[in-house]
Amino acid sequence: MSQKKAISLEFFPPRDIAAQEKLVRSAKQLLALHPSYVSVTFGAGGSTRSGTAETVRLLQNLGCDAAPHLSCIGSTRAVLADILDTYRQQGIRRIVALRGDLPSGMGGDQGELHYASDLVAFIRQHSGDWFHIEVAGYPEMHPQASSAEADLEHFGNKVKAGANSAITQYFFNADAYFDFVGRVRAKGIDIPIVPGIMPITNYAQLARFSNMCGAEIPRWLRLRLVDYGDDKASIRAFGVDVITKLSQDLLDNGAPGLHFYTLNNAEATMAVGQQLRLD
Numbered sequence: 001m002s003q004k005k006a007i008s009l010e011f012f013p014p015r016d017i018a019a020q021e022k023l024v025r026s027a028k029q030l031l032a033l034h035p036s037y038v039s040v041t042f043g044a045g046g047s048t049r050s051g052t053a054e055t056v057r058l059l060q061n062l063g064c065d066a067a068p069h070l071s072c073i074g075s076t077r078a079v080l081a082d083i084l085d086t087y088r089q090q091g092i093r094r095i096v097a098l099r100g101d102l103p104s105g106m107g108g109d110q111g112e113l114h115y116a117s118d119l120v121a122f123i124r125q126h127s128g129d130w131f132h133i134e135v136a137g138y139p140e141m142h143p144q145a146s147s148a149e150a151d152l153e154h155f156g157n158k159v160k161a162g163a164n165s166a167i168t169q170y171f172f173n174a175d176a177y178f179d180f181v182g183r184v185r186a187k188g189i190d191i192p193i194v195p196g197i198m199p200i201t202n203y204a205q206l207a208r209f210s211n212m213c214g215a216e217i218p219r220w221l222r223l224r225l226v227d228y229g230d231d232k233a234s235i236r237a238f239g240v241d242v243i244t245k246l247s248q249d250l251l252d253n254g255a256p257g258l259h260f261y262t263l264n265n266a267e268a269t270m271a272v273g274q275q276l277r278l279d
């Protein structure tokens with residue numbers, strides 16, 4: 001029996017034509033999972049504003065409901081307003097609103113809005129209820145937060161400012177998600193919180209990402225992955241197994257859907273989706 005939960009897929013803007021062709025191939029394949037929307041990152045890894053807009057258009061042309069990410073760090077109200085107006089004209093109805101990160105080593109100009117809650121408030125002020133606004137949640141705490149309680153408070157501020165739903169940072173420990181959702185609910189906040197799911201395909205890359213974003217790779221998982229060394233096929237097969245079990249546990253225990261960080265690759269997300277009978 002297929003499972004009917006809201007699936008969303010995240011992509012990033014491709015850097016060249018070959019990468020763009022790969023993205024289109026991946027997206028076409030992943031449409032078999034019936035995503036309710038696909039999202040496109042902004043500014044991450046050096047990508048540009050136009051890269052996000054072009055990728056959104058590319059995915060809209062494939063028939064996807066596409067949601068650009070938008071980050072406010074280093075930007076101005078005027079620039080953000082212009083981006084919002086362009087997206088509105090393009091028929092976009094959903095935005096993933098983030099603070100973003102300045103590239104490391106660059107002190108730089110923080111811009112006019114300092115936190116994602118400021119951006120959410122600005123979107124509501126500028127565009128009213130036109131956009132459905134997604135924000136980020138951190139079951140294992142955002143790495144810069146002064147405490148778990150402060151981070152929860154700041155998450156609540158994004159909802160008070162007008163966010164409709166949330167996508168979490170990825171994690172490998174389902175209890176962290178359930179604990180986070182429980183603490184959010186205890187504050188009287190009832191927006192959907194969709195777990196972000198990172199497929200496992202490459203240990204070095206995963207370790208690098210996890211270091212940056214504060215997602216813990218549990219000891220047992222790390223040691224198993226290290227043991228596989230360069231055996232990519234075994235890492236993939238093991239990864240699909242681990243991520244399928246995690247996803248099933250989340251869905252069985254109340255997660256409203258799954259948001260896959262596809263990294264523009266279809267294979268691992270597709271394999272997990274098929275195991276979960278999402279296709």
Ligand code: FAD
Pocket residue numbers: 040041042043044069070071096097098099100101114115116117135136137142143144145146150151152154158167168169170196
């Ligand atoms: P915020 O919610 O603003 O929180 C950032 C930090 O500030 C937290 O530690 C919070 O506790 C703290 N804080 C918030 N308000 C206050 C306050 N008033 N006073 C003091 N501290 C405060 N990055 C990109 O560059 N591009 C992307 O496309 C992108 N997509 C993402 C998608 C998802 C689903 C997720 C989970 C993350 C994504 N990121 C992306 C990464 C994100 O930009 C970083 O994690 C960033 O460091 C924080 O963004 P935020 O929106 O969570 O910020």
